[in-house]
Amino acid sequence: xxxxxxxxxxxxxxxxxxxxxxxxxxxxxxxxxxxxxxxxxxxxxxxxxxxxxxxxxxxxxxxxxxxxxxxxxxxxxxxxxxxxxxxxxxxxxxxxxxxxxxxxxxxxxxxxxxx
Numbered sequence: 001x002x003x004x005x006x007x008x009x010x011x012x013x014x015x016x017x018x019x020x021x022x023x024x025x026x027x028x029x030x031x032x033x034x035x036x037x038x039x040x041x042x043x044x045x046x047x048x049x050x051x052x053x054x055x056x057x058x059x060x061x062x063x064x065x066x067x068x069x070x071x072x073x074x075x076x077x078x079x080x081x082x083x084x085x086x087x088x089x090x091x092x093x094x095x096x097x098x099x100x101x102x103x104x105x106x107x108x109x110x111x112x113x114x115x
Contacts, residue, residue, distance in 0.1 A: 012038070028072045036064040052110070056103030060096055067092035 013034045021030035043057035070088035078084045 009038075025072060028075070029068050032068055032071070036061040036068065039064065050107065053103060053107050056099070056106070060100045060103065063092055063096040063099060067096060 013031070016034035016037060017031045020026040020033040023030075026033055039057050039061040043054045043061060045054075046057065047054040067089050070085040070092065074084045074086040074089070
């Protein structure tokens with residue numbers, strides 16, 4: 001199932017990326033926007049079965065949306081903010097990755113406690 005999911009991601013990302021590319025604000029990072037959308041979809045689908053995981057995924061998606069927003073506005077803000085905002089893209093991506101690992105760790109701990 002995991003392999004099928006990974007294979008399905010490619011056409012999903014290509015199709016949804018094209019949709020984001022057609023939207024003015026999103027075009028700069030169009031190839032990345034399908035990821036937080038997919039994470040948010042998973043959060044909605046899991047909300048009844050594993051609400052803690054769903055909440056964690058939703059927060060992870062929100063962090064990634066904030067990260068992508070900083071990435072998307074960087075070029076436009078470089079004239080106003082010489083340092084730019086691209087560095088926040090990297091910081092928030094690291095935070096999001098750490099958070100998602102923690103969501104998974106908590107889920108595994110809870111799952112093993114139920115056995």
